[in-house]
Amino acid sequence: MGEGKEFLTFRQRNSGITKRPYVLATVMLAMFMAAIEATIVATAMPAIVAELEDFSLYSWVFSSYLLMNAVTVLIYGKLSDIFGRKPVLTVGIVIFLIGSILCGLASSMEWLIFARFVQGFGAGAVMPIASTIVGDIYTKEERAKIQGYLSSVWGISAIMGPAIGGLLVEFVSWRFVFWINVPLGILAIIGLYLFLHEEIEKSKPKIDYVGAFLLTLFVTTFMFILVEGGVRWDWLSGPIVSLALLSLLSLVIFVFYERKVDDPMMPFELWRERSILIANLTSLTTGIILIGLSTFLPTFVQGVMEEKPIIAGLTLTTMSIGWPIAATISGKAILSIGFRTTSILGGVSLILGSIVFTILSGSDSPLLAAFGSFLIGIGMGLTTTAFIVSIQSTVSWNTRGVATATNMFMRNVGSTVGAALLGGILNSQLLAFYSSKGVEDEMNLDSTTMLLDDQQRNELTAQARSLLQEGLEIALNDVYWVVFGFAVLSFLFILFLPKKQKADV
Structure with missing residues (x-):
């Protein structure tokens, strides 16, 4: 894409005044804030749902966050091309901190x-x-080298996040776990204004509000269908069919509109x-894999294996340790064996990791879960780094x-679709299990929350606890078979990557 001169001009203007090492440190701090949020919340969710109750809304805690993240990410990207990176990132951090404070106040x-x-x-x-x-x-x-540094943020947050989260919960x-974001966000904003200097030629902003609305409508309605279909409403009920039609219509209009708008x-x-x-396309499928692991693994480890929150968090830690290790390797491998071969190796690791979770049982050691998590992290590190470097070098x-x-x-x-889809599968499979055992009148989705609290679990009769754990294990295994399917699909997509990459523009 032939606009390299403008890029070079921007770099020349900024190379003398932007302090790159300090900017990198600031960027890593901002990313750490978001990364540690993911690991801490996943670790704390069993305790949160045990206090606030209503297990049927479990997946919505993740879906609501991911929905707004997914819809706004494109708007922020477009705004940063118009107004510059610093002011847009600052606004995002401020809103994130407000949300974090509100999360901590939730009743x-x-x-x-x-x-x-x-x-x-x-x-x-x-x-x-x-x-x-x-x-x-x-x-x-x-970039190939620096992306490895950025990915190391996930490793640091993975080690600190579950440990800090487990300690805070206990x-x-x-x-x-939400309020810890506040000092991190403030430091990141200070760093941006001290070290990042931009000279952007201001232009009249052209923000695609209609496109943003249509996309939000599509993702929201589709998510409702996946979460509530087969649980609150039957799949062929009026509300589900109406939402499906609205979702499809908004998607079609969105695609046609985006092709015509300037x-x-x-x-x-x-x-x-x-x-x-x-x-x-591969990022879409790996997003489902990622949320399937980070959302439901702590529930399996605590509810089925009866381990403490900190142990559940540590099984996720291995994923985020494997991620930066693989990202660092990926940064070097891209320059030697190419981004396609690097991505293929990542796809193989995703498949192997997902296989581990399909065979996981309550009698297994948490170390097996941690090993599967590590393999997923290796796969994510190899693929995501290759994708980002490739894309940024093409435009x-x-x-x-x-x-x-x-x-x-x-x-x-x-991740948004995955949280809704996999959450819907979990809920529907649990309900089907209770029905098959003839206990649907005595047990419901909220009954599962008793497995996530040591005191409540110990108060259950041996028969009730065994039944709840059996149902949760079966439902989660079904979830991970779906995750395995998306890992295979990711690998097939990767095989279609071109063997040669365009030169950097």
């Missing part, structure tokens, strides 16, 4: 879900713009590049923000 699951909407609205700016800043101030060869309160929120011409198309500066955001948008959509 019901409904309140928590609303607060997660706010938090997700701000989080949409953090990851894509942080990665875009790195693409702005480093060359292609440097000795203080789960509310502090400055679309999702520029489809980017998708004409084969490497970008395959990277985005120019004035589209790098939206191009990076589009890839992360697809992963977020995958």
Whole structure:
């Protein structure tokens, strides 16, 4: 894409005044804030749902956050191409912190879900713009190395997140897993204004509000169908059919509208590049894998294996340790064996990791769960780093923000759909199990929350506890078979990546 001169001009203007090491540190701090949130919340969720109750809304805590994250990530990417990275990232962090404070004040699951909407609205700016800043101030060869540094944030947060989360849940309160974001966000904002200097030529903003609305409508209605279908409403009921029609209609209108509008929120011409198309489709499927692991593994380890929250958190830690290790290797491998071969190796690791979870049982050691988690982390590290470096090397500066955001948008959509889809499968399979055992009148979805609290679990009769654990284990195994299917699909997508990559523009 022939706008390299503008990119070079921007770099030349900023190379003398932007302090790259300090900017990198600031970007890593902002990413750490978002990364540690993921590991802490997943660890604390069993304690949260045990206090606030209503297990049927469990997946909505993740879906609400991911929905707003997915929808806003493209808008933030577009705005950063217009107004610059610093002001847009700052606004995102501020909104994220407001949402975090509200989450910590939640007195019901409904309140928590609303607060997660706010938090997700701000989080949409953090990851894509942080990665875009790195693409702005480093060359292609440097990016491969620096992306490894950025991915190391996940390893650090993985080690600290579950440990801190487990300690806060056991000795203080789960509310502090949200409030811990506040000092981190404030430091990140200070760092941005001290060290990142931009000279952006201001232009009249053209924001695709219609496209944003249509996309929000599509993702929201589709998520409702996946979460509530077969649980609150029958699959062929009036509400589900109506939502399905509305979802399909909004998607069709969105695609046609984006193709005709002058400055679309999702520029489809980017998708004409084969490497970008395959990277985005694979990010969609790996997003489902990622949320399937991070959302439901702690529930399996605590509810079925009867381990403590900190142990459940540590099984997730191995994923986030494997991720930065693989990302660092990926940064070097891209330059030697190419981004396609690197991605294929990542796809194989995703399949192997998902196989582990399909055979996991309550009698197994948490170490087996941790091993499967580590393999998933290796797969994510190899693929995501290769995708980001490839995409940022294919486009120019004035589209790098939206191009990076589009890839992360697809992963977020995958996670959003995955949280809803897998949550719906879990709920429907639990209900089917209770019905098959003839205990649907005595047990419901909220009964599962008793397994997630040591005191409540110990008060159950041996028969009731065994029945609840059997149902939860069967339902979660079904969830992980679906995850395995998406791992296979991810690998098949990767095989279609082009063997040669375009030169850096």
